[in-house]
Amino acid sequence: MSLSSYLAEAAALIQRTGTPALDEAMNDAIATIADALKAGRPLLVCGNGGSASDAMHITGELVGRFLKERRALNAICLSSNPAVLTAWSNDYDYATVFSRQVEAYGVEGGVLLGISTSGNSANVIEALTTARALGMKTVGLTGEGGGKMAALCDHLLAVPSRRTPEIQQVHLCLYHYLCEMVEARCA
Structure with a gap:
């Protein structure tokens, strides 16, 4: 496969992802997140592996800035504290490493954004349940069908693919859009 054909396939998936149903789910997710942040409630974000990096990226954009100079937004990445991650996972259970932090930082009216390309990451599912x-x-950011997460998400943002690298490429586009729109509403 050449680079140009690889990029063409990626562009085609981005095009297939842009549906009226996803537009509606994204707009609802943006409104939910912006309303919570404007009310002083937190946005908690979690994921594993590459999705953990995405969680850090999202919270970095919202705490810092995306495109506008504005106040910091209350966004917390649940995969960014290695002491909590390793202590809890070692002493208790990796499946509850995010739900434990949701107990610590979550409040009624806040939002949890869970990221899992398969939609079946046990620790993300536990966090959504909590x-x-x-x-x-x-809010769930996931791949085709949403896996087990689908039933636990008020707003499901699913990429129509089952291939992790493809899903992650489109996730970047989706969450950059989400950050830009949340920032515009909260500035």
């Missing part, structure tokens, strides 16, 4: 129990809104 968030719902606390009265938080839930």
